[in-house]
Amino acid sequence: FSTILNPVGSSWTVELVLVAICVAIAILLRNWLKRPSNYPPGPLGIPGLGVIPFLSTFPQREFLKWSKKYGPMFSARFGLQKWVVLNDYDSVVQTLVKNSQSFHGRPSIRLFIETWTPLGIVFSTGGTIWKTHRNFGTRAVRSINQNSMEETINIEIKEYVARLGEHSGTSVDIHEILIHAVANVFCTFNLGKRFDYDDEKFNLLVKCILNEKHTHPAGFNPTIFRLTFPLCRNKLSKVERSVINEISIAGIVRQVVKDSTDKIETEDKNMMNSYLNKSLSIASSIEGYTTEDTVGFFTDLFIGGTETLTSQLRWGFLTMALHPEYQTRVRCEIDDVIGRNGTAKLSDQSKMPFTRAVIAELLRFRTLGPLSLPRAAVKDVTVQGYKIPKGTNVFLNAWGLHNDEKIWETPHLFIPDRHLDPDGNFVSSKYILPFGAGVRSCLGENLARAELFLVFVATLQNFELSVDENKPPSLDEGRSGIIYTPNPFNLIINQR
Numbered sequence: 001f002s003t004i005l006n007p008v009g010s011s012w013t014v015e016l017v018l019v020a021i022c023v024a025i026a027i028l029l030r031n032w033l034k035r036p037s038n039y040p041p042g043p044l045g046i047p048g049l050g051v052i053p054f055l056s057t058f059p060q061r062e063f064l065k066w067s068k069k070y071g072p073m074f075s076a077r078f079g080l081q082k083w084v085v086l087n088d089y090d091s092v093v094q095t096l097v098k099n100s101q102s103f104h105g106r107p108s109i110r111l112f113i114e115t116w117t118p119l120g121i122v123f124s125t126g127g128t129i130w131k132t133h134r135n136f137g138t139r140a141v142r143s144i145n146q147n148s149m150e151e152t153i154n155i156e157i158k159e160y161v162a163r164l165g166e167h168s169g170t171s172v173d174i175h176e177i178l179i180h181a182v183a184n185v186f187c188t189f190n191l192g193k194r195f196d197y198d199d200e201k202f203n204l205l206v207k208c209i210l211n212e213k214h215t216h217p218a219g220f221n222p223t224i225f226r227l228t229f230p231l232c233r234n235k236l237s238k239v240e241r242s243v244i245n246e247i248s249i250a251g252i253v254r255q256v257v258k259d260s261t262d263k264i265e266t267e268d269k270n271m272m273n274s275y276l277n278k279s280l281s282i283a284s285s286i287e288g289y290t291t292e293d294t295v296g297f298f299t300d301l302f303i304g305g306t307e308t309l310t311s312q313l314r315w316g317f318l319t320m321a322l323h324p325e326y327q328t329r330v331r332c333e334i335d336d337v338i339g340r341n342g343t344a345k346l347s348d349q350s351k352m353p354f355t356r357a358v359i360a361e362l363l364r365f366r367t368l369g370p371l372s373l374p375r376a377a378v379k380d381v382t383v384q385g386y387k388i389p390k391g392t393n394v395f396l397n398a399w400g401l402h403n404d405e406k407i408w409e410t411p412h413l414f415i416p417d418r419h420l421d422p423d424g425n426f427v428s429s430k431y432i433l434p435f436g437a438g439v440r441s442c443l444g445e446n447l448a449r450a451e452l453f454l455v456f457v458a459t460l461q462n463f464e465l466s467v468d469e470n471k472p473p474s475l476d477e478g479r480s481g482i483i484y485t486p487n488p489f490n491l492i493i494n495q496r
């Protein structure tokens with residue numbers, strides 16, 4: 001060793017190098033231990049790695065545990081990155097709602113920037129293009145009135161019930177049929193047309209969503225890992241790039257955008273046409289805006305709106321099959337309010353407290369986005385007395401909020417009655433935040449809630465769901481990525 005360091009044999013060179021190494025380590029340690037004044041407390045972790053070695057594949061669990069020790073808003077380093085984790089309602093409101101504009105960013109996650117081509121709204125780091133997408137999206141979603149939303153969803157439900165009926169009496173994985181229905185609702189609102197279930201292009205889209213890999217490898221653990229270790233990132237993101245590109249959803253959307261641009265109409269027939277009209281006129285005023293941004297926007301809506309809803313409904317049907325007593329209670333309510341052959345309306349919700357309680361409990365019990373989507377502070381800001389510097393990333397631990405024993409008794413159990421008052425009325429809880437909070441909360445929340453209700457009700461109205469008693473699927477087996485999806489499972493469905 002000394003020959004390498006000291007080829008010429010002078011001892012002071014060795015000493016000098018050793019001193020330099022010690023100084024470098026001391027500086028690194030000092031920087032590691034240094035925190036801005038009034039910064040939220042948190043676990044120190046290991047220099048260079050932060051808390052990564054202490055996280056499981058379900059990090060929200062460790063986060064909730066740490067929040068008991070360091071407080072509901074605590075800080076942690078993932079590698080060299082500074083993060084703050086919010087674990088209770090107050091810290092979420094104070095941070096993401098009251099200081100909405102300061103936290104409208106998302107971290108610049110290279111993984112998404114490299115693989116999510118083109119970058120649309122969901123992983124946009126913020127700024128003018130995100131604002132344009134967001135403003136337009138919000139207005140477009142608001143402009144869909146309840147009647148047309150109901151009508152469009154119910155048209156799809158008819159087809160979906162008929163397809164499911166073909167499997168009556170058998171054990172089947174309903175994932176693909178469900179995606180067809182949910183994706184077609186998206187297509188009707190956004191592209192202005194629904195597709196036949198046998199349409200080649202449509203089936204390709206459905207297959208892309210079925211390719212569950214795209215939700216898994218991009219999960220937060222690997223993401224954090226790759227952010228920290230560039231070499232691993234490059235190696236792994238190659239796999240992901242091929243998966244995501246293979247998905248080719250963007251490719252199909254690009255073609256539809258092109259077709260629509262070619263015959264753009266002044267009349268706002270659907271969201272895409274309307275968006276294209278608008279984007280063409282604003283493109284010249286926004287630096288760097290291209291039609292690829294439009295493609296990204298619609299690709300995000302498609303992925304964000306299809307896989308999420310489908311997974312939440314799959315969790316719901318599995319839960320009902322494993323809890324026949326609740327399934328029967330929902331069905332009795334459906335029969336009373338809608339009847340065996342009636343079509344559910346959104347307004348029926350006010351007369352169906354137990355069904356609402358089941359859906360609310362489902363959103364709590366199987367939180368689809370356990371860590372919501374990460375945010376970033378776009379400026380220095382003080383929250384609850386803590387200083388959070390610009391560039392700090394933020395996790396909303398929605399799973400933690402939904403499983404906090406201070407709020408929920410036996411949170412690991414599915415108990416819809418906790419959402420009913422003594423008179424049986426549904427009571428909505430502010431402590432359930434499945435759609436995030438603040439200016440970047442879910443753009444499709446209203447549509448998602450409407451679809452959840454209508455598809456859930458139609459399924460239980462028409463079918464009895466059960467599982468193979470010999471090897472029942474488990475509610476504890478899911479894949480934790482960006483979203484928490486159930487593993488593939490079969491249900492025995494019997495038409496009533």
Ligand code: HEM
Pocket residue numbers: 121122123134300301304305306308309312368369372373374375434435436437438439440441442443444445447448
């Ligand atoms: C059960 C269904 C759904 C769940 C649980 C869900 C959940 C979420 C969550 C947690 C976020 C991040 C919010 C935040 O950062 O605070 C999000 C964002 C988003 N969601 Fe959803 N979502 C669902 C359905 C949908 C649907 C149907 C659509 C589309 C029509 C949609 C479009 C979006 C978009 C575009 C964003 C990004 C908004 C932005 O970054 O400004 N989601 N969603």
